[in-house]
Amino acid sequence: MSKVEQKLDEIEATIRNEVPAGISISDVTYEGPELVIYTRDPKQFAQDGDLVRRLASKLRKRITVRPDPDVLSRPDDAREQIMDVVPEEAGVTDLDFHADTGEVVIEAEKPGLVIGRHGSTMREITQEVGWTPEVVRTPPIESSTVQNVRNFLKQERDERRDILERIGRQIHREEMSDDEWVRVTTLGCCREVGRAAFIVSTPETRVLIDCGDKPGAEGEVPYLQVPEALGSGASSLDAVVLTHAHLDHSALIPLLFKYGYDGPIYCTEPTRDLMGLLTLDYLDVAAKEGRAPPYESEMVREAIKHCIPIEYGDVTDISPDIKLTLHNAGHILGSSIAHFHIGDGLYNVAFSGDIHYEDTRLFNGAVNEFPRVETLILESTYGGRNDYQTDQEDSERKLTEVINDTYEKGGKVLIPAFAVGRSQEIMLVLEEAMRNGDIPEMPVHLDGMIWEATAIHTTYPEYLRDDLRDRIFHEDKNPFLSDQFNHIDGGEDERQEVADGDQCIILSTSGMVTGGPIMSWLEHLGPESDSKLVFVGYQAQGTLGRRIQNGWNEIPVGNGGGRGRNTMKMHMDVETVDGFSGHADRQGLENFVKTMNPRPEKVLCVHGDESSAQDLSSALYHEYNMRTFAPKNLETFRFV
Incomplete structure (x- = not known):
């Protein structure tokens, strides 16, 4: 029996001890970062609204509860009962039943009314029909991208489930090393704008953050060939984290699958959809301009299939020694600051991606409060001493x-x-x-x-x-x-x-x-x-x-x-007309660091022209007495 199987047996025993008598546990497995519990008694499980929360707190895992397929009510019967429970004003437009997982996807114009206060309506649905509801929004404006992504993921449910189970076992494997160190290697976007790519390495794990192209510079791609990246094979990467969908951060994500990568991509749900839209257009533009595209459209679909969407603020295990949390970056839809908690309190690194610190008409300003951050990798697009945008x-x-x-x-x-x-x-x-x-x-x-x-x-x-x-x-x-x-x-x-x-x-x-x-x-x-x-x-x-x-x-x-x-x-x-940029200007970047809680010990200024990165680095050093750097591409920093 493998270490993962032993651990799952221990978790299942803990769950059996915690749940009330009369609730059966038929299986416990991993799907990506989540722990999935199968039960023959989903209705009783749903009656205790705090049971899942208590289990998640005790096990320190994200938990999903699903019914055993053989205890499900017929979809036709369940459909009527669900429509009786959900308020009519929710505007349900589709119900899609998946017997293999016991889930029913409810598409509605107003998802909040399907969810209910603190999930009360969803629990009521499970109590009535046994099925586990998943709620998605009906787009107010018809979106071919959203529809295509949803249909594709529906078609690939079986394979995606296999992928998630494999990823879950990788995430929850036993640690193999007693060493403790953290390194960040710059593969692009240093003293330049575009081709963002970084590697976070520990003795256990190798994570790629972003993989973009460089606008206006055909052929200039991140240094993926070096040993820290794909030089020792794409399978050496444990995870990819995508901060947002702009092509200078996402364009070459599908290329990883052409090179043999088969692991997860962590991002927000809108980032996943926008990446699909923008990368397919990227291929289309290349073809129209007579350039050979770097990958085929099939690789875009592979990337989407391997995406694991996570919401802002959710602490997510992505390897045995790294927890990831995404926070609003205020830049574009779904854009994120990626915060990595490494080891058992060993070290914390945050990658800003692209940020806008102040509120805009579209977005709340970037989050800059974290439990801990020792090092911040900060964009400096408008970091030059004269880069002050108009109000x-x-x-x-x-x-x-x-x-x-x-x-x-x-x-x-x-x-x-x-x-x-x-x-x-x-x-x-x-x-x-x-x-x-x-x-x-x-x-x-x-x-x-x-x-x-x-x-x-x-x-x-x-x-x-x-x-x-x-x-x-x-x-x-x-x-x-x-x-x-x-x-x-x-x-x-x-x-x-x-x-x-x-x-x-x-x-x-x-x-x-x-x-x-x-x-x-x-x-x-x-x-x-x-x-x-x-x-x-x-x-x-x-x-x-x-x-x-x-x-x-x-x-x-x-x-x-x-x-x-x-x-x-x-x-x-x-x-x-300045002032509409999705990037913070010089003052915004300084304010982001000045009010950051806690304030980092080190800042690496990246994603800016050489003078912008150096100006911002110098200013932060003199104003806040912190160690700052304007690294070049292919530099490696050891933090522990």
Whole structure:
């Protein structure tokens, strides 16, 4: 008998001693980080609302209780009983029964009413029918991404369950070493923006944090070939943690599966969906530009299949000696600060990913309170000594002035925008400005993936700012459903029609003008001196967006996604409106560290141009007397 089997037998004995007489325990197993308890008496289990909580506290495990398949009521009978229990105003749109696990997936417009106060309605469902309910939201805006991910995971349930059981045994295996040390190796995004990738190593475990590309620099990928990463084989990685879905953090996650990785990816649920959306588009853009994609779409599906979603604040075992907790980073939907508790109180490391410290219209500001943090790996995109962004109210005022000025001249406003995050932020600003009469009502055309990304945002309102979440829960007040917003889905013909039409606002990907529909819009509107191109997000070095921002007015046109042989002189005005970035500015980064509780002993400043990382590192050292570094790629830091 293996050590894992012995441990499971011990856990099962403990559970039998804890549960009331008359409740049977037929099996106990691991599925990923969770302990799954099977019982022939699910109704009695559900009657004691605190029983699972008490077991979780005693065993220090996340616990799921499932009924034995042979004690389940018929799905047709259960369906009627569930609909009797769930309030009609919950808007149940689908019930999907899975007899192999005893789960029923309930899709509803208002999931909170299916869950009930402290889970009371879910317990009542189990008491009535024996099935274990899992609740998901019906997207207020139909999302092909969310639907495709859900359908795919439904089709792969059996294989996914095998994957989770294997991962669970790896997580809960016996520790093999008595040594104690912690190392972090930088594989990318040091003294540069993009290709984020780090390795956290202990004697037991090797974890990869992020694996992205570098905007505007084809072929520059993280140093995955080194021994600390994949040099000794992809199977040497125990886990991957994805802080958020932007391509400079996620683009090469599927590549790991091409190299033979077969382990878990830990992220939030919206990050999983957005990663699927963005990486598939990444492959599509590469094909359109005539570049060989680094992996096939099948690898994206493999990545999604191996994702283990965890919610903010949930402490999760990911190996015998590491616990992971994700916290809101305030950057984009589902973005996370990844906190690692290593060993039995040995050491704590936090990776900021990309953060925004202050509240925005979309998100609550980044969390910076942790039980313990000895070392912080901190982004420094706007860490330069002069990188102070405009106050958000001033930024919104300037944007409305630019729009009004362009409208009066009869022109159009073209805004290159990241599909995820900045587009939705700008949409909220425009919706309110039109509603309040600050700018004239006019069409707002959304091109590229912006509409689909917006649909994903409305699927997960619990990840949005508190007041916005409350508005979306009431569909009649959902700002993303405003009549002004038009999804460009008619391709080049519709773009030509818009270009020939009246004043309007156009939000289009890509945000750094590196390809995609923005190139077509520049070709249509570039010659118009009455129209304006407005940058509202960061433009990385080497991108066409940065060149235009710096005064370059010769843009590539024709086929090839911006790599055509012809150029066109651009006459439209160019404006930059700061303050809408999803990144904290210099003051925000300093405030994040200043108010961090507890304050870390060491800070590694990464994900910024060389001067930005060094400026921030120097400032934190002088102001807070802490050890700071602006590492280069391929440096390793030992912390214990």
